[in-house]
Amino acid sequence: MVVETQSVRFDSISLDNGATLAPVDVAYETYGELNAAKSNAILILHAFSGDAHAAGISHEGKPGWWDNMIGPGKAFDTDKYFVLCSNVLGGCRGTTGPASINPATGSQYALKFPGITIRDMVRLQKMLVDHLGITRLLAVTGGSMGGMQALEWAVSYPDSVAAAIPIATTARHSAQQIAFNEVGRQAVIADPDWNEGNYYGGKLPARGLAVARMVGHITYMSDDSMREKFGRRLQSKEKYGFDFSVDFEVESYLRYRGSEFVNRFDANSYLYITKAMDYFDLAGEGGSLATTLEKVKARFLVISFSSDWLYPSYQSIEIVRALRRRNLNVAYCELPSNYGHDSFLVDVAEQTDLIRGFLASAFKEKASRETAA
Amino acid sequence: MTSAVALRSKPFVGELLGRSDYAIIGEIVEPNTMVLDLGCGEGELLAWLAENKGVDARGVEMSGSKVQRAISRGVSVYQGDIDEGLADYPDQAFDYVILSQTLQETRTPVKVLREMLRVGRRAIVAFPNFGHWSVRFSMLFTGKAPKTKLFPHEWYDSPNIHVLSVEDFESLAAREELIVERRYCLAGHRRIDYLQNLRAEVAVFLVRK
Numbered sequence: 001m002v003v004e005t006q007s008v009r010f011d012s013i014s015l016d017n018g019a020t021l022a023p024v025d026v027a028y029e030t031y032g033e034l035n036a037a038k039s040n041a042i043l044i045l046h047a048f049s050g051d052a053h054a055a056g057i058s059h060e061g062k063p064g065w066w067d068n069m070i071g072p073g074k075a076f077d078t079d080k081y082f083v084l085c086s087n088v089l090g091g092c093r094g095t096t097g098p099a100s101i102n103p104a105t106g107s108q109y110a111l112k113f114p115g116i117t118i119r120d121m122v123r124l125q126k127m128l129v130d131h132l133g134i135t136r137l138l139a140v141t142g143g144s145m146g147g148m149q150a151l152e153w154a155v156s157y158p159d160s161v162a163a164a165i166p167i168a169t170t171a172r173h174s175a176q177q178i179a180f181n182e183v184g185r186q187a188v189i190a191d192p193d194w195n196e197g198n199y200y201g202g203k204l205p206a207r208g209l210a211v212a213r214m215v216g217h218i219t220y221m222s223d224d225s226m227r228e229k230f231g232r233r234l235q236s237k238e239k240y241g242f243d244f245s246v247d248f249e250v251e252s253y254l255r256y257r258g259s260e261f262v263n264r265f266d267a268n269s270y271l272y273i274t275k276a277m278d279y280f281d282l283a284g285e286g287g288s289l290a291t292t293l294e295k296v297k298a299r300f301l302v303i304s305f306s307s308d309w310l311y312p313s314y315q316s317i318e319i320v321r322a323l324r325r326r327n328l329n330v331a332y333c334e335l336p337s338n339y340g341h342d343s344f345l346v347d348v349a350e351q352t353d354l355i356r357g358f359l360a361s362a363f364k365e366k367a368s369r370e371t372a373a
Numbered sequence: 374m375t376s377a378v379a380l381r382s383k384p385f386v387g388e389l390l391g392r393s394d395y396a397i398i399g400e401i402v403e404p405n406t407m408v409l410d411l412g413c414g415e416g417e418l419l420a421w422l423a424e425n426k427g428v429d430a431r432g433v434e435m436s437g438s439k440v441q442r443a444i445s446r447g448v449s450v451y452q453g454d455i456d457e458g459l460a461d462y463p464d465q466a467f468d469y470v471i472l473s474q475t476l477q478e479t480r481t482p483v484k485v486l487r488e489m490l491r492v493g494r495r496a497i498v499a500f501p502n503f504g505h506w507s508v509r510f511s512m513l514f515t516g517k518a519p520k521t522k523l524f525p526h527e528w529y530d531s532p533n534i535h536v537l538s539v540e541d542f543e544s545l546a547a548r549e550e551l552i553v554e555r556r557y558c559l560a561g562h563r564r565i566d567y568l569q570n571l572r573a574e575v576a577v578f579l580v581r582k
Contacts (some may be wrong), residue, residue, distance in 0.1 A: 353444075
């Protein structure tokens with residue numbers, strides 16, 4: 001199934017930092033059919049480096065980043081549900097971000113782009129959902145940064161969300177999570193080609209961005225998965241080189257992942273989006289999560305993974321406990337997996353069973369409530 | 374699958390999901406209430422209550438694989454420990470809190486019972502009766518920790534760390550000043566009306582404060 005990325009332009013959006021961005025474009029894809037009652041829509045929220053292409057095959061022949069979860073008969077069954085995914089604000093895959101043209105100057109925003117938050121991303125998604133005429137989503141879901149957006153949706157728009165499925169995520173970025181992001185940002189900034197963000201049309205800060213991505217990939221895997229995948233195997237050689245060329249397979253893999261990333265991701269988007277994640281603290285400074293959840297109406301399925309040390313289960317359990325304090329309907333499971341933080345993208349068999357059952361039940365409940373109302 | 378039978382008038386109790394205590398619980402729970410099932414396993418009872426009684430059904434279960442199967446059937450279950458897990462719930466959040474065949478496995482049964490009646494208006498407790506004649510005979514004639522149909526484990530691998538009889542539960546309920554609203558004693562599918570502590574294999578209590 002070849003899918004088309006679509007785009008819609010809005011006049012402006014007001015941001016948390018007080019700035020207004022005008023105009024603003026949103027790139028999105030949809031899969032399946034919206035039913036007559038518009039009651040079967042599921043919003044997929046992508047993680048840090050994802051984009052609107054969540055499922056199906058693009059014109060370039062590339063499968064979507066969650067194609068193993070979205071499609072006919074899959075967890076997000078497009079025979080039953082209308083599935084929607086958009087590129088986040090600040091991104092570089094069709095939605096307005098620092099690489100977009102600033103109408104005031106006629107050149108790229110670069111560091112003139114306003115600072116953004118997870119809530120800003122969600123505000124723009126709400127504009128898209130309104131534009132499509134959907135008043136209440138059946139579900140919002142995503143892993144990692146996508147999970148943060150799912151939580152923000154349930155809090156910011158309680159009447160527009162029937163169910164939320166935050167996966168491998170947190171209600172607030174921890175010091176460790178901020179620290180890894182800061183290493184990535186400093187790698188970009190330390191590259192002389194970054195040039196205070198003004199590299200468009202010139203040489204890209206490819207080395208810095210590649211190093212940033214290498215660090216990221218380490219945090220997405222686990223000790224076990226790296227041992228299984230690479231061990232200490234050497235890359236196309238029998239002996240150590242003693243010359244700082246690639247010795248180990250793991251080095252080769254990280255270099256490949258780093259250089260590949262440079263071709264598809266904007267370095268300034270890297271800075272802006274990682275900051276948005278670091279600013280994310282659902283309860284606000286010193287606030288209580290349970291108080292923040294006061295107006296939430298959605299039911300929840302929270303999923304974490306046993307080997308995920310970047311977004312460890314304790315962070316999911318914090319969310320679950322706060323939901324329980326509010327007596328909200330929440331299911332929680334830590335799935336056993338060796339793939340670290342990447343589990344939600346690659347180890348999907350059990351995740352599929354959970355989500356399929358949860359969605360069927362949420363869909364039924366939503367239908368009966370809306371009929372009653 | 375059979376539905377719960379009318380209990381008070383009949384000496385025989387049907388089965389629900391293959392269990393007579395479930396049949397009783399299925400009968401006790403009023404429609405459209407909020408129910409929390411502690412140690413809910415794969416969520417079979419909760420799914421039945423949601424489907425047939427319109428209950429808002431939630432569960433707690435320790436075993437990750439059971440939690441997975443419960444969520445997969447659409448039941449809201451979270452993975453957690455009963456001994457610790459109720460603290461987050463607000464007071465009187467549920468109409469019923471169910472503890473089926475699990476009280477004898479908890480580390481702190483009295484604390485669990487008190488917590489059940491803090492978060493719920495009523496508690497439904499079902500447990501295997503350690504006062505049954507087969508347990509008494511087993512101990513008397515073998516001189517070993519009793520092994521029976523109801524308590525089939527060796528002493529060293531039994532999950533049952535706080536075994537109790539019908540009389541024990543009555544005493545505890547009196548000490549905790551609980552009101553026993555209903556009490557069912559079962560042997561197989563038969564209700565036991567006399568010599569209950571000697572003849573009942575399983576007891577189901579509905580209690581409140």
